[in-house]
Every structure is written in structure tokens, then in C-alpha cells.
Amino acid sequence: MTHDHDLVLRPTPRQTEAALSPPPGRTGGDLVVEALAGLGASTVFGLPGQHALGLFDALRRCAPLRCVGLRTEQNAAFAADAYGRVTGEVAPLFVSTGPGALLTLPALQEAAAASAPVLVVASQVPVAGLGGGRRGHLHELTDQPAAFRDVVKSVHPVRTQSQIPSAIAAAWESALSVPHGPVYVEIPQDVLLAPATLPVLSAADAFPHELAPAPELTAVAADLLARAERPAIIAGGGVVRADAAGKLRALAEKVSAPVVCTYGGKGAFPWEHPLSLRSWMEDRHVTDFLADADVLLVVGSGLGELSSNYHTFAPRGRVIQIEADAGKLESNHPALGIHADARLALQALLETVGERPDEKAPGRVAQVLAAVRERVDGQERALEQQVLAAVRAALPPRAPSFWDMTILSYWAWAAWPGALHSAQGAGGLGYAYPAALGAATADPTTPVLAVSGDGGALYSIAELATARQESLNVTWLIVDDGGYGILREYMTETFGATEGTELTRPDFVALAESFGVPAVRTSPESLREDLAVALAAPGPRVVVLPAVLRMFAPS
Numbered sequence: 020m021t022h023d024h025d026l027v028l029r030p031t032p033r034q035t036e037a038a039l040s041p042p043p044g045r046t047g048g049d050l051v052v053e054a055l056a057g058l059g060a061s062t063v064f065g066l067p068g069q070h071a072l073g074l075f076d077a078l079r080r081c082a083p084l085r086c087v088g089l090r091t092e093q094n095a096a097f098a099a100d101a102y103g104r105v106t107g108e109v110a111p112l113f114v115s116t117g118p119g120a121l122l123t124l125p126a127l128q129e130a131a132a133a134s135a136p137v138l139v140v141a142s143q144v145p146v147a148g149l150g151g152g153r154r155g156h157l158h159e160l161t162d163q164p165a166a167f168r169d170v171v172k173s174v175h176p177v178r179t180q181s182q183i184p185s186a187i188a189a190a191w192e193s194a195l196s197v198p199h200g201p202v203y204v205e206i207p208q209d210v211l212l213a214p215a216t217l218p219v220l221s222a223a224d225a226f227p228h229e230l231a232p233a234p235e236l237t238a239v240a241a242d243l244l245a246r247a248e249r250p251a252i253i254a255g256g257g258v259v260r261a262d263a264a265g266k267l268r269a270l271a272e273k274v275s276a277p278v279v280c281t282y283g284g285k286g287a288f289p290w291e292h293p294l295s296l297r298s299w300m301e302d303r304h305v306t307d308f309l310a311d312a313d314v315l316l317v318v319g320s321g322l323g324e325l326s327s328n329y330h331t332f333a334p335r336g337r338v339i340q341i342e343a344d345a346g347k348l349e350s351n352h353p354a355l356g357i358h359a360d361a362r363l364a365l366q367a368l369l370e371t372v373g374e375r376p377d378e379k380a381p382g383r384v385a386q387v388l389a390a391v392r393e394r395v396d397g398q399e400r401a402l403e404q405q406v407l408a409a410v411r412a413a414l415p416p417r418a419p420s421f422w423d424m425t426i427l428s429y430w431a432w433a434a435w436p437g438a439l440h441s442a443q444g445a446g447g448l449g450y451a452y453p454a455a456l457g458a459a460t461a462d463p464t465t466p467v468l469a470v471s472g473d474g475g476a477l478y479s480i481a482e483l484a485t486a487r488q489e490s491l492n493v494t495w496l497i498v499d500d501g502g503y504g505i506l507r508e509y510m511t512e513t514f515g516a517t518e519g520t521e522l523t524r525p526d527f528v529a530l531a532e533s534f535g536v537p538a539v540r541t542s543p544e545s546l547r548e549d550l551a552v553a554l555a556a557p558g559p560r561v562v563v564l565p566a567v568l569r570m571f572a573p574s
């Protein structure tokens with residue numbers, strides 16, 4: 020018989036000796052760094068600040084962790100977001116109290132919308148200043164965690180050094196449990212700076228929770244799909260995050276269901292597959308096709324504004340929704356809601372659904388795509404399609420791309436053949452370039468492309484210094500149209516005039532070169548070659564395209 024006392028893990032003599040005589044000079048900051056390293060972290064993004072110096076001093080002494088410092092906290096959070104997206108690993112982010120912490124909020128909103136596992140460690144005023152007493156400490160806030168609770172997945176306040184290991188482990192586990200997302204840990208300045216009384220922390224465990232579907236629900240879903248006459252599938256970002264593209268393809272082929280990818284789900288289904296409706300989510304032909312499905316399987320999407328053609332989508336058949344975020348289940352349409360990770364739910368469906376051959380399905384897909392093409396080609400948007408095709412042709416097959424909120428990005432959401440990363444989750448400006456730096460940090464062997472307009476580029480222009488300092492292989496395409504182009508279009512169409520959309524901007528080529536970053540001014544005709552040359556060169560590059568692009572007309 021096994022008793023509870025038989026399961027106790029006893030320390031080895033070496034561990035006991037190390038615990039009794041930990042090395043001198045360690046602080047609470049070391050406990051944070053040791054906990055992260057023990058959980059498997061290898062890179063930390065962030066900016067030092069007065070209250071957070073204990074964190075960065077500990078980083079200086081910790082060989083396993085690389086520190087990548089950016090020029091603003093928002094950009095550091097965007098970089099951590101991208102690192103988490105491309106690796107699937109937790110991306111730690113160190114920031115200081117008050118303004119430093121608050122500047123991460125726009126980027127953390129994007130990370131939350133995109134389910135990116137970012138672990139923020141923010142400093143706080145000394146313990147004596149907590150509690151809303153208004154002691155007048157630098158950067159003091161009455162309730163700093165309150166600013167984060169509506170943005171991040173979980174909040175983990177620390178008030179003593181002994182709480183640090185558990186708080187970091189709990190935050191790590193929360194960030195990686197589906198749905199993934201950003202988490203927040205805060206530690207007072209004096210706790211970070213005080214001598215450490217705990218022994219050196221070794222490897223730790225923080226296992227994320229799996230979210231398996233209820234078998235009764237997947238059995239009903241499988242039966243509906245097998246008996247459907249006109250099934251269709253909407254693949255959202257949850258499919259990509261769950262690494263479930265292969266299972267999605269197998270299911271679509273098994274039941275002969277056409278698949279459309281949301282903007283967040285781009286890359287979840289092969290672009291040229293006979294069942295691929297691609298990503299024309301804002302096209303009425305696609306919207307009507309999906310509404311006509313008698314069984315519609317929605318995987319990893321809440322069918323929000325962009326994924327529902329601005330809430331004009333009205334399904335007439337039965338909807339099955341697989342979603343890891345319980346709050347999104349049936350949030351827009353009645354459905355058979357299955358709260359589960361996309362990969363596990365798709366696997367369950369594959370194991371239970373019957374074959375449903377339909378030789379006519381590819382023909383129906385081809386008809387819809389032809390109607391979409393006819394509509395777009397009739398709008399005199401040859402320049403926009405030429406520019407997008409040139410960018411696609413210049414980008415190496417494995418190279419990731421990151422897109423800001425700009426007109427060329429909106430084209431890419433619908434027309435780019437395959438995966439991309441964008442800020443469409445929360446819609447803030449300035450995402451593309453710092454995010455691309457985060458991806459290049461994760462994989463320095465592959466070139467990375469960032470695409471911005473001139474307005475969005477000015478949000479991130481200081482990060483040219485980061486790219487140069489870290490020698491990151493990022494090429495930045497800046498489409499310079501002299502203003503906030505999409506807002507210019509919106510205001511002109513709505514009011515007949517604009518206000519606040521026109522910008523005095525710098526000479527981006529000269530500005531990049533002042534940072535020591537090679538740059539070139541290009542044209543639509545030479546874009547492909549100039550971009551390919553920049554992407555093939557080591558280190559950062561900037562390509563500036565002066566052009567006024569227009570959106571395709573909505574339907």
C-alpha cells in the first residue's frame with residue numbers, strides 16, 4: 020500500500036547545501052528571473068524604470084535570459100505579443116510603475132484579442148505606499164492593478180518575496196491555458212530590492228490546463244455535419260493558435276465543406292484548396308454563401324464585427340461553434356456551443372463524423388470566388404492589387420509578415436494568400452514594426468517583413484534604434500500617402516471633407532539612414548525588386564513607397 024508520506028520528494032544533499040547557503044548578492048529581482056528561467060523563459064522584453072531596477076539588475080546577472088530593450092513600453096509589449104504568437108511560448112515583459120505600466124495597455128489589449136501569451140511583470144511603489152493612502156510616491160496610482168483587470172486574463176499582485184515563485188508560476192500557467200492571453204504580475208520596489216532570503220530557485224512546473232470538448236456535444240455536431248446538404252466552415256484565429264490547420268483540412272475534406280478563414284484565422288486552410296473560400300469576409304457573395312449553409316461550423320471565432328461583415332451576417336441554418344473563450348459562445352448567434360480547444364474538438368469530430376462526399380462543392384466555391392473577383396476587378400483598383408502582388412512575390416515563403424492598420428493591410432486581410440499577423444484584434448496603430456522585431460528576436464535566421472502607413476510608422480519610428488542595436492533582420496515597408504489614409508477615406512465618404520487626417524511627415528529614407536539603417540525610396544514598378552533585395556540583406560532595412568492607395572468598395 021502507498022501512503023501519502025511515501026510521495027514526498029526529498030531534497031538531495033547538494034540541494035540541501037545550496038538552500039542552506041544561497042549565494043550572496045541576490046534580491047527579490049533574482050527570484051523573479053530565476054522563476055522565469057526555471058519555467059523555460061529565454062528572452063525578456065522591456066524598459067527599465069526607477070522602481071523596476073531590481074528586475075534589470077537581476078537580468079544583468081542571469082546568463083540564460085536575454086533582455087531586448089525597446090524605446091517605449093507600448094512597443095515592448097507589441098514585441099512580446101509577436102514573440103508569443105510565433106513561438107507559442109510565454110513572452111515576459113518587464114516595465115516600471117505608473118506611466119511605464121500604463122503605456123503597455125493598448126498593446127496588451129491587442130494581445131488579449133489575439134490570445135498572445137504575454138507575462139507582464141510591473142514594479143509598484145514600496146509596500147508602505149500601497150492601499151490608496153496617497154503617500155506621494157513617484158508614479159503612484161491608487162489602484163494600479165485595476166487598470167489591467169479589464170485588459171489582461173489574470174492579475175497576480177505580490178507583496179512579499181515568498182509570494183514571487185507562486186505568483187510567477189500561476190501567471191505562466193494562466194497565460195498558456197486556453198484561451199491564451201496576457202497576464203499581469205506586480206511587485207513593489209522594496210520587495211524587488213531587498214536581499215533574497217529564499218534559496219536559488221531551480222526548474223519549476225506550471226502546466227497549462229487542456230480544454231477538451233464534451234463528447235456528447237461533439238457527437239451531435241458530427242451527426243449534423245454528416246447529414247448536412249450544404250455544410251460550410253468558418254476558421255478563426257483559434258485554429259491557428261491551436262496548431263490545428265491539419266485537422267481542419269482533414270475534417271473539411273471528409274465532409275466536403277467549403278472553408279473561409281477570418282482575418283485572424285488566415286493560414287488555417289490552404290489558399291488554393293478546391294474548398295477554400297479564402298478570406299473575403301467583407302464580400303456579400305461570401306456572406307450570402309455562408310448564410311445559406313444548412314450547417315455552419317465556426318471554429319475558433321466569436322463572429323465579431325469583421326468576421327460577420329459588420330454584423331450583417333444572418334445564418335439561416337444550424338450553427339455549431341467551437342470556442343475556447345466561453346464568453347464568445349453564442350455571443351452573436353444561437354449555436355450548438357462547444358467550449359473547447361480547437362485542436363481537441365476537431366480531433367473529436369474527425370474520430371466520429373461520417374464521410375460525406377460532395378463532388379459539387381468545389382464548383383460552388385469556384386462560382387463564389389469568380390463573383391468576388393468580378394466585383395473587385397470592376398472597381399478600378401489595379402494599383403492596389405499590383406502593390407500587394409509585388410509584396411507577396413518579394414517575401415520568401417517562410418518569412419512572417421506583420422501589418423499595421425493601413426489600407427494595404429486591409430487589402431491583405433482579404434486578398435493575401437496565406438498567414439499573416441496584424442493588429443486587427445484591437446485595431447490600434449503602431450503594431451507592425453515592434454511586432455516584427457519581436458518575431459525576429461524569436462528566429463534571427465529568417466527575414467521578417469513589417470508593413471505600415473506613414474501615420475502608423477511614426478508611432479514606432481524610435482524602434483529603428485532597437486533594430487540597429489540588436490541587428491534584427493526586419494525590413495520595414497512604409498506606404499507614405501501623407502496622412503491617415505483610411506480615415507481620410509472614411510471622412511470623405513461620410514462628411515465630404517476631412518479634418519485631422521493630413522500629416523506633415525519626415526523624409527523616411529533620410530530618417531532611417533540617420534539611425535544607421537539602409538533605406539530606399541521605391542515605386543510600384545520597382546517595389547518587388549527593392550523589397551526582395553532588402554529582405555535578402557542582413558540586418559534592418561527600410562523601403563518607402565510613396566503612393567495613395569484606396570480601399571475596395573464594401574458590399
